[in-house]
Amino acid sequence: MQEKITIVGGGLSGSLLAIYMAKRGFEVSLFERRPDMRKNKIYAGKSINLALSTRGLNALSKIGLDTEILNDAIPMAGRMMHSVKGDLTYQPYGKEGQAINSVSRGRLNTKLVELADEYPNITIYFNAKCVDVDLTKNLCVFEMEDGSKKEVWSDRIIGTDGAFAATRGKMQMGDRFNYSQNYLHVGYKELVIPAGPNAEFLMEKGALHIWPRGSYMMIALPNPAGDFTCTLFMPFEGEYGFANLDTKEKVVEFFNTNFPDAVALMPTLTEDFFTNPTSSLVTVKCYPWVKEDKLALMGDAAHAIVPFYGQGMNCSFEDVVVFDECVEKYFPNWTKVFDEYQKLRKPNADAIADLAVQNYYEMADKVGDKEFLHKKHIEHDLSDLYPEKYKSQYELTTFSLSSYSYALNQGKKNEALIDRIIADKAEDKIKDAAYMDTLWHLLA
């Protein structure tokens, strides 16, 4: 008899996981709280587009979906910084040919669900909200659209129900479960720069735009229809806080003063500002991620992170790949599958969570700073001159499959190396292999 797997949450990681598990021959039931996204456009002013990079693409390539998703994506090869005066500074993310990709969350989720639906061994239930998990009986309880309760028995339960997961809530009630939840003092609101009259992009299309302003910032990612989704990140309270922007006049004045080049392109600014929600950003860390061989948490349910490295989904997709590799190695020993999965992923999820918070300060504050740009310049030269020896933290995180922990540690070593070059006033000696040979030990 095929083993039954219940997946709670049909978002990005849940729908991907369903396909991976169906490919292994399991009987998969996927339960999603929201209505069928193929029939309903669901957009509540929350991250309409996402940056998809190497880890996410690797996960999609294993189910043959990478090319199709990339066909509709917009590559962003670098950051475009906008000063208050409207001056533009461009900084490539990596080497020639390397780019992160702006993709539509809705379309990606829909594609995954469509593919999942093609598998005879996957059953998808929408409008099915998990309200209880009883691990003594291997049962999940769902509240269905008509208000009825559905009890579902399965061999394994996997919680991919996002940052506020009901499945994790069940584990929190158990013994020896570590849990922390930290809200960033900064929230976010989505706004829009529409396409021009001929559906053209009104700013550079191939870049992620940033208006860094210290304690707050705005970013914009391009969409295939020619528009940009802008996200304003700022504290909830304080002089430069959402709470202070409580009238149309204040919003217009704030944007005119701080983002004058953008505001000229935002005809629906005040309407969007007061219609779209202000949402919070949370980092969730917990452990263990599994309960015996019965329940495992994956994606944001196990590790919600703030979005500043553009890695939450990429990391969640990598969870699925690693989990699948553990199934390949250790099935039918599920205790081993679950345990190896959490041991492999937890340090990496912690690392990317810390990198993501660190990147907020980099994006909001440092990217416009001369010293920072000088360091980035040196880093760029090192990457170009010594591609085998020097890999930036960004490259390791975004354009490689090296572990996030390695990227975090290597980033610290890179920083020490660059500081040393600056302290030696040796920027012009970077090309001198003999000089560099005296420094490489700093990266060991």
Ligand SMILES: Cc1cc2nc3c(=O)[nH]c(=O)nc-3n(C[C@H](O)[C@H](O)[C@H](O)COP(=O)(O)OP(=O)(O)OC[C@H]3O[C@@H](n4cnc5c(N)ncnc54)[C@H](O)[C@@H]3O)c2cc1C
């Ligand atoms: C503003 C913002 C920008 C972001 N930008 C990026 C980016 O550029 N790149 C990137 O890689 N990541 C980004 N992320 C992170 C990314 O959105 C998440 O990491 C990713 O969505 C995690 O996928 P998931 O499937 O684990 O969770 P989710 O996508 O949240 O999916 C969880 C699913 O579970 C369902 N669900 C919840 N509760 C229940 C229940 N009780 N019963 C049944 N179903 C339930 C939900 O309806 C949802 O469909 C961003 C996040 C935010 C907030």
